[in-house]
Amino acid sequence: MAIALVLHRVADYDAWRAVYDSVADLQAAGGVTSESVHRMADDPGNVLVIHEFDTLSAAKAFFDNPELRAGMQRGGVQGEPRIEFFE
Template identity: 70%
Template sequence: MTVALILHRVADYDAWRKVYDSVGDMQKEAGVTQEAVHRMVDDPDNVLVIHHFADADTAKAFFGRPDLREAMERGGVQGQPRVELFE
């Protein structure tokens, strides 16, 4: 199993969350087996997303998807997300 930790800042959490929730089917189709979203206590527009995958290759393919990048843009992700993969 591979766990992906994705840390990024968003322009507006509520707007971002609507887009995030709208791509749940895409996440499942791409191999996300579990997911969780957390907000920084003192900075609620600083978001940590945790995704679980069967393996690292599936995770890497997911983060290379153009539709994921487009969804992140629509959601107001600011700057380059920090993505870390763990096994």
């Protein structure tokens, strides 16, 4: 199993969440087996997303998908997201 942690700032959480929810099919096709979203308690524009995958290679391939990057832009992600992989 592999886990990807994604930390990024969003301009508007509700707008970002609508886009995030709209790409559920992209997540499923990319091998996401479980996901959760968390907001920093004292900074709700700071979002942590946790995705689980069967393999590290599936996780890395998912985050290399240009459709995912386009979705992040549509959702109002500010700056470059921090993405870390764990096994």
